[in-house]
Amino acid sequence: MAPVVTFDAGQTLVDLDLDFLARRLGERGVEVTPTRLAAAAPAAWKRFDELNAAGIGHPWKQLMTTLLAGAGADEPAPLVDWLWDEQPRANLWRKPIEPIIALAKELAARGVRTAVLSNSEGGLRALFEEIGLAHEFHAIIDSGVVGIDKPDPRIFAHTLEQLGGRAEDAVHIGDSWTADIIGALGAGWRGAIYYPSRANQAPAAVPARAVVARDADEMRRALTAFGI
Ligand SMILES: [Mg+2]
Known part of the structure; x- marks a missing residue:
């Protein structure tokens, strides 16, 4: 059976697009440049990480509020609500x-079965089609469609059913320690590759079957070590 490699979406395959965000804000009459958003981003991510560490899961609105306020938007709250509704x-x-x-x-070109496996809002396939990447993956698994979020092992099992693969031949790559790494290992997958998008994310201890990779070459080496 072909090996399986799955990728988380946000901060693994796709990043927050500050040019797109600036254009969206412009539609609401708010002139904030991508440069100012970029300057405000580190503080916003720091806030996001602090809230996550405090157990406040998925603090999307707090991230955006800090980002927009830091970039100089006067009244971020209604904008953030609108962006969330539009997400x-x-x-x-x-x-x-x-x-x-x-x-x-x-x-994919050398016969590995690949998928996007993401905690998302139900529109992930449409997004990947819009940005021209949907055809690069054998499956796109969106928790908002499946009705189960990572790290629940059932969404990992569902992914393998879609791909026609086995847990012992499967490796997942992602930037969320809990959702991606604990999730894949808990589902009995051969391995998990942690791709920390920010410096403070490295875990204190890395369990067996997990590898930290800071770029695509480190991922290649980790996959080779997993026999893929
Ligand atoms: Mg992610």
Whole structure:
């Protein structure tokens, strides 16, 4: 049976697109440049990480509020509510992370079964079609469609059913320690590759069958070590 490699979406295959965000804000008459958003981003992510560490799961609105306020938007709250409502059809995480996309293509080209496996809002396939990447993967698994979020092992099992693969031949790659790494290992997958998108994310201890990779080449080496 063919090996399986799955990728998380946000901060693994696609990043927050600050140019797109600036254009969306412009539609609401708010002039905030991508440069100012980029300057405000580190503080916003720091806040996001602090809230996550405090157990406040998925603090999307707090991330955005800090980002927009930091970039100089006067009244971020209604804008953030609007962006959240729009997120299913105008996902802000749409900037391809090219080296990881290239790795996914390379794996598919040599016979590995690949999928996107993401905690998302139900519009992930439409997004990947819009940005021209849907055809690069054998399956796109969106928790908002399946009705089960990572790290629940059932969404990992569902992914394998869709791909026609086995847990012992499967490796998942993602940037969320809990959702991606604990999730894949808990589902009995051969391995999990942690791709920390921010410096503070490295775990204190890395369990067996998990590897930290900071770029696509480190992912290639980890996959080789997993026999893929
Ligand atoms: Mg992610």
